[in-house]
Amino acid sequence: MSDLPEFVEFHEEGPREGFQYEKQLYPLAERVRVVDALSETGLKHIQVASFVNPKLVPSMADTPQFFAGIKKKPGVDYVALWLNRRGFEQARTVPGITLKGDLMFYSSDTFSRKNNNCGADEMRDKQSDWIDQYVEQGVPLHSAYIMCAFGCNFEGDIPVKKITDLVRFIQAQCDSRGLPLPNICLADTVGWAHPEAIKQRIGAVRELVPDARIALHLHDTRGLGAANFYSALQMGVDLFDSSVAGLGGCPFAGHGGAAGNICTEDMVFMCHEMGIETGIDLDRLIDAAQLAESVIGHPLAGHIMHSGSLSKYRS
Amino acid sequence: MSDLPEFVEFHEEGPREGFQYEKQLYPLAERVRVVDALSETGLKHIQVASFVNPKLVPSMADTPQFFAGIKKKPGVDYVALWLNRRGFEQARTVPGITLKGDLMFYSSDTFSRKNNNCGADEMRDKQSDWIDQYVEQGVPLHSAYIMCAFGCNFEGDIPVKKITDLVRFIQAQCDSRGLPLPNICLADTVGWAHPEAIKQRIGAVRELVPDARIALHLHDTRGLGAANFYSALQMGVDLFDSSVAGLGGCPFAGHGGAAGNICTEDMVFMCHEMGIETGIDLDRLIDAAQLAESVIGHPLAGHIMHSGSLSKYRS
Numbered sequence: 012m013s014d015l016p017e018f019v020e021f022h023e024e025g026p027r028e029g030f031q032y033e034k035q036l037y038p039l040a041e042r043v044r045v046v047d048a049l050s051e052t053g054l055k056h057i058q059v060a061s062f063v064n065p066k067l068v069p070s071m072a073d074t075p076q077f078f079a080g081i082k083k084k085p086g087v088d089y090v091a092l093w094l095n096r097r098g099f100e101q102a103r104t105v106p107g108i109t110l111k112g113d114l115m116f117y118s119s120d121t122f123s124r125k126n127n128n129c130g131a132d133e134m135r136d137k138q139s140d141w142i143d144q145y146v147e148q149g150v151p152l153h154s155a156y157i158m159c160a161f162g163c164n165f166e167g168d169i170p171v172k173k174i175t176d177l178v179r180f181i182q183a184q185c186d187s188r189g190l191p192l193p194n195i196c197l198a199d200t201v202g203w204a205h206p207e208a209i210k211q212r213i214g215a216v217r218e219l220v221p222d223a224r225i226a227l228h229l230h231d232t233r234g235l236g237a238a239n240f241y242s243a244l245q246m247g248v249d250l251f252d253s254s255v256a257g258l259g260g261c262p263f264a265g266h267g268g269a270a271g272n273i274c275t276e277d278m279v280f281m282c283h284e285m286g287i288e289t290g291i292d293l294d295r296l297i298d299a300a301q302l303a304e305s306v307i308g309h310p311l312a313g314h315i316m317h318s319g320s321l322s323k324y325r326s
Numbered sequence: 327m328s329d330l331p332e333f334v335e336f337h338e339e340g341p342r343e344g345f346q347y348e349k350q351l352y353p354l355a356e357r358v359r360v361v362d363a364l365s366e367t368g369l370k371h372i373q374v375a376s377f378v379n380p381k382l383v384p385s386m387a388d389t390p391q392f393f394a395g396i397k398k399k400p401g402v403d404y405v406a407l408w409l410n411r412r413g414f415e416q417a418r419t420v421p422g423i424t425l426k427g428d429l430m431f432y433s434s435d436t437f438s439r440k441n442n443n444c445g446a447d448e449m450r451d452k453q454s455d456w457i458d459q460y461v462e463q464g465v466p467l468h469s470a471y472i473m474c475a476f477g478c479n480f481e482g483d484i485p486v487k488k489i490t491d492l493v494r495f496i497q498a499q500c501d502s503r504g505l506p507l508p509n510i511c512l513a514d515t516v517g518w519a520h521p522e523a524i525k526q527r528i529g530a531v532r533e534l535v536p537d538a539r540i541a542l543h544l545h546d547t548r549g550l551g552a553a554n555f556y557s558a559l560q561m562g563v564d565l566f567d568s569s570v571a572g573l574g575g576c577p578f579a580g581h582g583g584a585a586g587n588i589c590t591e592d593m594v595f596m597c598h599e600m601g602i603e604t605g606i607d608l609d610r611l612i613d614a615a616q617l618a619e620s621v622i623g624h625p626l627a628g629h630i631m632h633s634g635s636l637s638k639y640r641s
Binding site: 015162163164165167168202203205206207208231232233234235236237238240241242274277278280281284285286313314315318320321324325 | 479520522523546547548551552553556593599628629636
């Protein structure tokens, strides 16, 4: 029990993941309602939307209006995703966004080529330019994502050395600029992680950079999300990306397969049951999850939003 | 990693759980197909159906014909559930059933009253009579279930002492008859377990009866099923009840709430990924899960039956 953190932080990705993933477009007012509900839960970091090519991702065409519409709650960071300079420049002009500089590294060359039209090494070197841009613009480094850190549908199992090599690169880049390390976020992009792999990879990264904050971005593609989350807690990990209601995927074939992130309220529930604080009001979070499901219009993968937490049985 | 078992055994409860849980009745031939598919997966223990009052549970009215219809695979135990003497007598007359004597203990008095019309103490004493009946009929003791071992919707959190007191009772009953202890099966009947409670309760039972085989009956009511399963593996537990495809529940409100057992194929997948053997052919089990879903006629909660295992990416 000793290595469990006392406090776990959740970075909510549901709005961006969910509304981007779904095929249909949702009215701005409905999307705003979901984010406004999340603002009242105690979450401190909410990824609202992305600045991407609206021709490719029509659901993200009105991202500036989306940010304009939400009620900004003091103390909550409303963040955005961008993938290129154009998106970043656009994000900089929109009021109310907390700019955080993420970096994207790929442990799989093929996956990188499919996603970015360039190999993993080129992508890695581009991140060095991003660091310079962020420094120049006064945007703090947030997380260095290592995509496919547990396996890849194109390249299969990913050796641990690919992860640690990338961490060494990140460290060298930061050291040479006198910057502190960003969070090192291991992303189980396509659902290959299992609990022992979580321990192994976190152990390897921590050995290399003992002072870095390690984060996890987990998907519940194969039903192991909660087990992977618990395994990471046992390694002392205290920062997770997650999606309210499991937004961003659905385990049923009819909705395109099982891509969803781990579900925020289910994982918050686990933490609270084990005496780990999160700063989150679980009942309000469940309300937000139910609202998200009603807006999306089909069942979502979250559990306690359907079964309820245990509070009513204890009071 | 050291405490993980090398081999984990799954007791499949999907057919009984699933067809009993659903409101509609399914043709005998369809139910037989599901069991026959499970027989080819390597599972060695399949709970097919129950002998209960057909007026109360119409789906179980043709249990004898169900047993008669399935292709008995040598080496597979086809087991049944009964709740009273009448059901047991009926089960004894049906060919092809492997009779295993389960015992049912309740850590919650109120839950026992609601389920059995008698309190937990009376229910406990009745189990002593069951032991005598099983001995008399040459039926080996299988598992002593402790229901609501993690919490109860009527009584709230259940103190560990209620569990250990019951284990002491079971031990005394067996000792006085010179019988070996049955498996001690902690049942998370209504989905209160979390990973640290799993460790705590298994630890307490093991301290009391170090040589007993401990089993778990877990439900994924609140999304922690996989984490609870992994936590139990870390305690060396090597026997689990589970349901193919997550039969016996559905996480969506429209299908009656989140009552389902942990999903056999998702947990088998976790084991195999971590190098734990199960004797089960995962691909065939996924086929059986997909068949079960098509027979049931609505989406079931299993994950890899929708997302696929990783074998195709590795070959």
